[in-house]
Amino acid sequence: xxxxxxxxxxxxxxxxxxxxxxxxxxxxxxLSKSSVHRHLQAIDRRDRYPESSxxxxxxxxxxxIRLVVATLFVFGLKRxxxxxxxxxxxxxxxxxxxxxxxxxxxxxxxHNLERIILETAAAWEQEGIAHGEIRPVIGxxxxxxxxxxxxxxxxxxxxxxxxxxxxxxxxxxxxxxxVNERLQTFGIGVLYLVSDRAxxxxxxxxxxxxxxxxxxxxxLSHDLAKGYALAIFGRLRQATQALAQAKQRxxxxxxxxxxxxxxxxxxxxxxxxxxxxxxxxxVHSAWKQHxxxxxxILHPWRLVDSTRQTSLAVEQQLRVELQAxxxxxxxxxxxxxxxxxDKVRKQLAGISALVDFWWQTVRQDLEQMAMTPRWTQWAxxxxxxxxxxxxxxxxxxxxxQKAQIAFVLQVVEEAFDRHPCTQQLASEVLAGWKxxxxxxxxxxxxxxxxxxxxxxxxAQMHHNHRGLPMRRYQVWTVLHNFDGRAADGTTPAxxxxxxxxxxxxxxxxxxxxxxxxxxxxxxxxxxxH
Numbered sequence: 339x340x341x342x343x344x345x346x347x348x349x350x351x352x353x354x355x356x357x358x359x360x361x362x363x364x365x366x367x368x369l370s371k372s373s374v375h376r377h378l379q380a381i382d383r384r385d386r387y388p389e390s391s392x393x394x395x396x397x398x399x400x401x402x403i404r405l406v407v408a409t410l411f412v413f414g415l416k417r418x419x420x421x422x423x424x425x426x427x428x429x430x431x432x433x434x435x436x437x438x439x440x441x442x443x444x445x446x447x448x449h450n451l452e453r454i455i456l457e458t459a460a461a462w463e464q465e466g467i468a469h470g471e472i473r474p475v476i477g478x479x480x481x482x483x484x485x486x487x488x489x490x491x492x493x494x495x496x497x498x499x500x501x502x503x504x505x506x507x508x509x510x511x512x513x514x515x516x517v518n519e520r521l522q523t524f525g526i527g528v529l530y531l532v533s534d535r536a537x538x539x540x541x542x543x544x545x546x547x548x549x550x551x552x553x554x555x556x557x558l559s560h561d562l563a564k565g566y567a568l569a570i571f572g573r574l575r576q577a578t579q580a581l582a583q584a585k586q587r588x589x590x591x592x593x594x595x596x597x598x599x600x601x602x603x604x605x606x607x608x609x610x611x612x613x614x615x616x617x618x619x620x621v622h623s624a625w626k627q628h629x630x631x632x633x634x635i636l637h638p639w640r641l642v643d644s645t646r647q648t649s650l651a652v653e654q655q656l657r658v659e660l661q662a663x664x665x666x667x668x669x670x671x672x673x674x675x676x677x678x679x680d681k682v683r684k685q686l687a688g689i690s691a692l693v694d695f696w697w698q699t700v701r702q703d704l705e706q707m708a709m710t711p712r713w714t715q716w717a718x719x720x721x722x723x724x725x726x727x728x729x730x731x732x733x734x735x736x737x738x739q740k741a742q743i744a745f746v747l748q749v750v751e752e753a754f755d756r757h758p759c760t761q762q763l764a765s766e767v768l769a770g771w772k773x774x775x776x777x778x779x780x781x782x783x784x785x786x787x788x789x790x791x792x793x794x795x796x797a798q799m800h801h802n803h804r805g806l807p808m809r810r811y812q813v814w815t816v817l818h819n820f821d822g823r824a825a826d827g828t829t830p831a832x833x834x835x836x837x838x839x840x841x842x843x844x845x846x847x848x849x850x851x852x853x854x855x856x857x858x859x860x861x862x863x864x865x866x867h
Contacts, residue, residue: 386435393436406437407850410448411843415455416817418802421445438854446854452813454849458842459816466835472524473836475500477531477547478554478786479517479539481508482793484800488811490792491517494532494783497822498834499792500524502815504808510538514546521547530695532786535685552692553685555636556785559629565678566667570625573672574618581611621670628663632656634739636784637730638693644723644746646697653690657683689784696782703778716759717775724750725775726782732825792818817842 361371392398409427413419421441428439438444466472475493477500482488489508491501500520505512521527530550531543534557543551588604634641635655660682667674700722704714727747734740754760763771799814819831821842832838 387432389432390435393433402433402436403850403853404847406447406853407451407847408843410444410451411846414444414448415451415813416821418799420802421448435856438856440857443854443857447850451846451850452809454846455813455816455842456809458845458849459820462820462831462839466831466837466839467524469835469837471836472526472834474527474529475521476781476783477517477528477543478783478789479513479531479533479542480786480789480793481505482796484796488796489513489516490789491520492786492789492792493830493834494786494788495777495780496833497788497824497830499815499818499830502796502811504811508536508538510541510546513538513542517542518546529699529781530692532783534786535681550691550695551688552784553689554784554786555633555689556787556790558682558685558689559632561678561682562629562632562663565675566625566672569672570618570622573670574615574622577611577614577618581608581615584608584611621666624666625663628659628666630736630739631659634742635659636689636693638696638726638782639723641742641746644727644750646718647693648697649690649692649694652693653686656686656690660686692782692784696778699781700778703774713759716757717771720750720754720757720760721771721775722778724754725772726779729776729779 393402406428409424414421414424421444424444425439425441428434428437428444433439475498476495478492478494480490482490486504487506487508489501489503489505489512490499492499501516503516505516528543528547528549530552531539531547532552532554533539533543534554540551543549584604584607588601588608591601591604635652637647639646660679664674664679700718704717709717724747727743727750731740731743731747734743760768796814819834820829820839823829829839
């Protein structure tokens with residue numbers, strides 16, 4: 339029986355039978371008289387505040403363990419709050435007499451939680467592999483630079499991080515050895531790999547993994563924005579400043595009652611500046627629209643009418659938008675950076691190839707089902723676009739693009755509900771078909787922005803810490819995979835392994851049955867009395 343268990347037994351005996359001698363308490367609890375005496379003294383020292391008696395009960399002690407573990411789990415491990423701050427927090431809750439609240443004591447508890455988390459995740463991964471429902475991944479790879487360089491490999495369809503490893507370089511061989519080891523562990527392959535145009539990453543896909551290498555729409559758009567945003571915003575800012583100065587000049591002439599010719603000249607200057615501001619605002623709006631159109635075009639269906647697209651059609655539309663963007667820059671006297679435009683043009687064929695590849699996987703799946711032409715047409719023209727636009731509507735943040743997706747989705751939904759094939763299916767069968775189409779919809783991944791978001795999270799967490807142990811990186815990976823929840827309540831692990839897992843926090847809590855003992859100097863104990 340542990341120390342706290344003995345204390346609870348003694349406290350319960352006092353509560354049930356009133357104050358008793360040490361001899362009677364020893365006989366009633368089965369403990370030695372010296373042990374009872376020491377625990378009575380400890381209970382008396384801890385009885386400082388009105389709520390102190392709560393922590394002596396079994397329910398109170400259980401809740402105290404939950405409080406400490408939850409605080410360290412959520413704020414210490416997931417949010418990067420330091421042990422000194424957490425120690426102050428527990429001190430303000432007046433818990434220093436009931437649990438060890440020093441920074442070193444809390445760090446020891448966090449180290450124990452890290453060990454439990456890693457062991458639990460390793461066991462759950464093995465269970466997921468044995469379950470046998472893992473599908474080939476749609477990979478995204480990128481590196482991030484923290485205290486050490488880390489290589490990140492994620493499944494875009496589920497959001498599961500397969501690898502976050504510290505590396506000394508980002509060469510092809512380093513990438514391949516790490517990624518291939520993880521893929522062999524899970525016994526799966528890669529459908530295609532989304533990445534920037536680093537040579538090592540292209541070689542990783544085409545040579546190492548034997549799959550399609552898809553240029554990243556996120557980096558493509560970022561290259562264009564980075565290349566021209568400053569020039570356009572600079573002209574707009576200059577025009578706005580000139581307008582403000584012209585208005586100030588006109589106001590000063592009115593106040594000084596200047597002659598009419600000067601006032602008319604100042605009014606003309608204000609009109610010219612207003613015209614310049616409107617012009618550059620239009621240029622800025624057109625530039626943003628062209629960038630947005632790159633995203634609107636890259637879909638398996640046209641966004642305007644939800645008609646099926648091919649890679650060739652998508653590539654042609656993208657080239658038209660890029661040419662329009664170049665014309666906009668040239669006609670407004672902005673520097674046309676050929677190296678940026680050429681870099682983007684080289685990626686258009688690769689990024690458009692995703693459309694035909696995605697349709698090929700859908701067609702292979704339908705052929706295995708031996709679908710009739712009528713049902714195949716229903717799946718191609720209604721079921722798949724229905725689930726795809728629903729997924730895109732949830733992911734899109736741009737108001738105008740969201741409104742356009744909502745409109746086309748409404749049209750597809752109405753046609754889907756009216757179709758005879760839909761009306762023939764029972765509700766549970768229809769739900770199964772929607773689940774199948776939803777998986778294919780999630781398999782169209784054109785950007786690695788999820789990895790970039792993960793890198794941003796890691797950078798912030800690293801900023802909040804000072805001198806991280808290596809195991810903390812592994813813990814963050816586990817927390818993302820098994821404790822990061824989407825709007826529907828699922829975790830990346832649930833979606834990746836296609837099975838549910840227990841709540842990670844509750845599993846860790848069930849294995850955390852002891853807290854560090856409070857330690858106080860004798861002078862502090864005497865002062866408290």
